[in-house]
Amino acid sequence: MSHTQDVSNATIDKLGFDPRSLKVNSQDINRELAKNYISASDNDIESMLKELGLNSLDELFSHIKDDVKFSEKIALEKGLNYDELVANLDTLSKKNNIPTNYLGDGLPQYKIHDIVPYVCNIRGLTTAYTPYQPERSQGTLNTLWIYSSAITALTGFEAINSSLYERSTCLFEALKTGVRLARKKTKVLVSEAIYPQDRSVIETNAAHTGLEILWAPINKESGLIDFEITKEILTTNKDIAAFAFGQVNSLGLLEDVDALTDLCQENDVSSIAIIDPILLANKGLKKPSEYGSDKSGVTMIVGEGQHLCLDANYGGPGLGIFGIRFNEKNKNQIRQTAGRYVGNAVDMNNKQCLAMVLSTREQHIRREKATSNICSNQSFVATIAGAALLAHGDQGLETKLGISRQNTQYFLANILHLDGVELAFNAPYFNEVVLKINKPVKDFINSNDDIVIGKDITGRHGLEGNLLKISFGDLHSQEDIDKLINVFKNNFTGDENADVFMPDLPEKFLRTDAPGIAQFTLEEVKAFYDKCGELNVSPDDAIYPLGSCTMKYNPYVNDWAAGLKGFTMAHPDLDDKYTQGTLELLYNIQEDFKSITGLPGVVTQAVAGAQGELVGIKMFQAYHADKGNAQTKNVILIPKSAHGTNPATAAVAGFVPGKVDGKQVGIITLDADQRGQIDLEQLKEIIKTDGDRIAGIMVTNPNTAGVFEENFKEVADLIHSVDGLVYMDGANMNAIAGIVSLEKLGVDACHNNLHKTWTIPHGGGGPGDAIVAVSDKLVDYIPGTQVEKLSDGSFKKVRAKKCIGDFHRHDGNVAHKVRAYTYLKALGQDGVVKMSQIAVLSARYLFNKLKDVYPMLPLGADNTPRMHEFIITLSDDMFAHIEKSGTPKNQIIAKVGKLFLDFGLHAPTVAFPEVFGLMIEPTESFTKKELDEFCDVLIAIKNVLSDSPEVLQTAPHFTPIKKVDEVWANKNLKFYTELKELWELPSDEVSPKQLRLNDAIEVVEMIRKKHREIKEA
């Protein structure tokens, strides 16, 4: 049996649930309490090793040279048991001491609807992967459809993608879209009045890309964009592609969005509005689809949606809202945008359903020509934002907004008579105000420890005076506001009866219609999302074999820790003295990852693997620029088998493929040798001919065929010999963590996807998270903040010496750092190694059992040891046999993937990195019995392909919808529906659970029978 831990009543009390009751599937397995979350027992491990002819887990790694392995144990502490873990995280969260605050400023704070924690506990939704298999993902797709429909209702925009990282990256993506739409123009204009953090992100992203950002200045008197100067800039610079401005600017003031939109139209530039979705509620601000004197609206919208459904969480996960028009007048612009869209679809029976559409713009298909490198997005935040918007309905949102406005007005009415306190500007505001006071703001803020009265923005945008920004939501009670007023009255005096001036809110700023989101009861919304959860499958229950995605068990305790109020209520702008718990956690995880990777520097700001890659490549550029080589180092080498994000990232960073003086610049693709490893001979040749131009290389290790790159160190030495840098895509760290030292391998930068190896849930496509570790050469360039431990034991945020800027408006997906940290604390020094060992053991055991059933890719490399994953294919004879039954060769692999759904499983990764391959990664989370049952399924699939290949035409057979007609979906694009009522969700013909309970041979019979029925109908 596995090592199931005990838990005390005190722990159960703290948790609010009993982890002993979390048994999964028919086998009564409790993965939650299994030591290191490894369900396999010692007997399982022993017998798998025996079948492989090995004596120890160490032998699984004997083909990797000792000179790249850690010679000592990694410097993590000992793993904690469940009781210790819960106590540890509880204590840490209590080291945060969160005062009532009025910070906001780009991360507003509102009350969170009760539906949110409920949906956060639906495991079918939290733990599922991106809905690439629509027949088994209608649950996630429906939740994202609700999200995009609700944002459509609020904004009037017909196409809302299913999220980007957060507002500032969204803004950058929109600016790039503007450039693509304008074709030859390379400049963009951005309001100087955006949040300084957003400015930092777009400037960091734009560096070395050729995109030039011009700034529309603020009029120092009004606090608004200076219209006349902006007009002048737009009329004299004919190469400006897009102009971005906030509906509410960083001073809380309402811009004249109609005039700014008109200006864009007159000058033929795309207009990008930065919006706040809550402010667009009924009786709120004008919707962006109606800006402009002809009410035709702006071209694109971007915004932040975190506060729709989450507390501040020290800045993340955020929710990047992006929208573009999709109507009779405008159907093509969407093709230039970034991100995943969910659209209307039909299945082969013409049944209405949903699917992801327009994916031919994305990195997994277009690689370096993709519109963006973003892969994992913030999907689950979109899911809960959608649920919250439904549960609020128009009415609920209007109430929230009404309270926020009322709090603002009440506060001002009671303090503006005070001498030394005045509104800094006379322009209209909604629920954020900037006051000019007659003393240093810092002193005033520090005069009171119980309430943080606002944010010191003195000096922002070069404005004069002592400026204090105060933001209001619906979190504050009347009593809170009275306390705030008293703080002012204690510091300033004035005539209570004096008249006070508060600017009007003219109608031209307001929306004229209701968004149209009906109100549903909490019970109705809960039932709908419960059913959505049932339509997905989860790694809780069975192997979820998506290779490269590491679909392992996601501990409940991680979610509990991330939900502790001490962590969730922390606003990133709070002084360090209030957030010592979060800073200690960030410091510890930063140091732990230095140990895990063996590298001396760590970036915690990136929110996904692809963004980690970008962080790395941007640091490469800074390193070369520092040496004066920014222009000459113009090539990144990438193996053919790389994930699409690698070439997409290189291009996004500025390595756009092309020819200069007859030479390839941007990206040079490397081939693989017969064993699937980098072709050293080709590399040596390139070093000889083009060495001086090589900025770096990006290599996935172990690679996507599950093979450890045995020549990695030699590759790194060759790259270093020409002063290039080495990026290791660490998506597959689950195979080597704690065992291989990246420093010894010669790595200069590597991202760890926290949503793969480090157990944060995939959320139906995101949010992911990443930690990027870097070598000595790059530590000075680290973006974002680092946490330093001071001699008195306290923690402080600092920036690296030559910090390259920011990739997130705050400090990244901090709530996910809590999850990953909780996992690391449970595993400790030995657990991390065990995790990798069992992940490799499980994959190698499966590989060994299946290598005589299926040909393995690369062909002829069966003796090359596989690590955590492997790729199966079919023989030429089998392809021919299936083709004869009526399925064209280019469709066979995708359809074989659908057969997995018939067994109650998710499909493996299909057609990547090999078009005729299925990539399988079991992870360390499953027992030998589960691995054996999975083998039985694969054998059954092989048999059914031999005996009845025609069943592929009708697969999958038992899912709630049948094979989706993706061609129809892409021809009949529609991205939203009216949210007047909730629709009936489809039901499984046979549930995944039932299918898994059946013997594989029985399922084969069911498949054949169903196929006959369909054909006869």
Ligand SMILES: Cc1ncc(COP(=O)(O)O)c(C=O)c1O
């Ligand atoms: C090998 C590899 N690299 C990079 C990525 C991108 O990571 P993310 O989705 O976190 O951006 C993935 C994601 O599937 C991957 O498998």
